[in-house]
């Protein structure tokens with residue numbers, strides 16, 4: 001593995017029920033890099049993220065997460081070093097925000113009976129709650145949180161064990177425009193606060209890309225269409241091919257927007 005890489009996938013294939021979901025996908029993520037996995041519905045983004053988060057094994061090829069090759073290490077232990085933010089977080093108890101964030105230390109969804117955090121761990125949780133803009137919701141209970149507040153709580157939770165890698169699976173799905181903007185602002189803040197942290201964010205909306213995105217992998221039908229620094233990969237031409245639609249891509253103040261590229265009217 002590349003000595004400095006946080007993640008390295010080499011020629012990865014993933015087959016499920018006889019169907020090729022990923023083919024020949026390679027990706028190297030280094031500290032401080034912020035990758036976006038972009039592609040249409042069904043392109044294979046979440047499947048790739050599940051390999052990077054040590055939730056599944058590749059059918060062929062190798063995946064190394066934090067220097068450990070999947071298949072040769074205890075996947076459960078490896079998972080505890082990766083901050084994985086899954087919007088389908090199945091919490092049933094009405095835990096307070098602070099308690100939800102603290103479950104990041106036990107890597108469990110519910111609170112572990114008879115486990116209690118140290119004063120230092122509680123202070124870390126409070127610092128992360130503030131970083132994610134949730135100080136005024138500190139004591140609020142999970143069922144009363146808005147979807148945006150839940151998403152930011154889960155990012156704070158994922159950061160509790162000081163991971164070197166943060167995986168974000170469609171973090172802005174279902175958010176209104178204010179919720180989306182607050183999320184992007186907080187992701188921007190945390191990227192500046194932890195300059196060594198690497199991240200991989202899955203989305204199909206280019207408007208949701210944080211301005212700190214450094215690299216992009218465009219996936220189409222399970223294959224990498226293009227991969228590399230954001231300015232080289234995010235072109236109207238390549239994004240049009242990725243989504244199989246004529247797209248005009250523009251960037252302003254570090255953010256992207258897309259329109260259908262219609263021929264000019266005579």
Ligand SMILES: Nc1ncnc2c1ncn2[C@@H]1O[C@H](COP(=O)(O)OP(=O)(O)OP(=O)(O)O)[C@@H](O)[C@H]1O
Nearest residue numbers: 016017021039040041042043044045046047048204
């Ligand atoms: N366990 C599985 N068995 C069979 N097919 C699967 C399985 N998991 C995913 N697939 C298929 O693999 C393809 C890629 O799915 P995946 O969820 O990775 O795509 P995605 O790019 O994340 O899509 P979306 O943007 O809609 O979330 C889809 O066609 C999906 O139906």
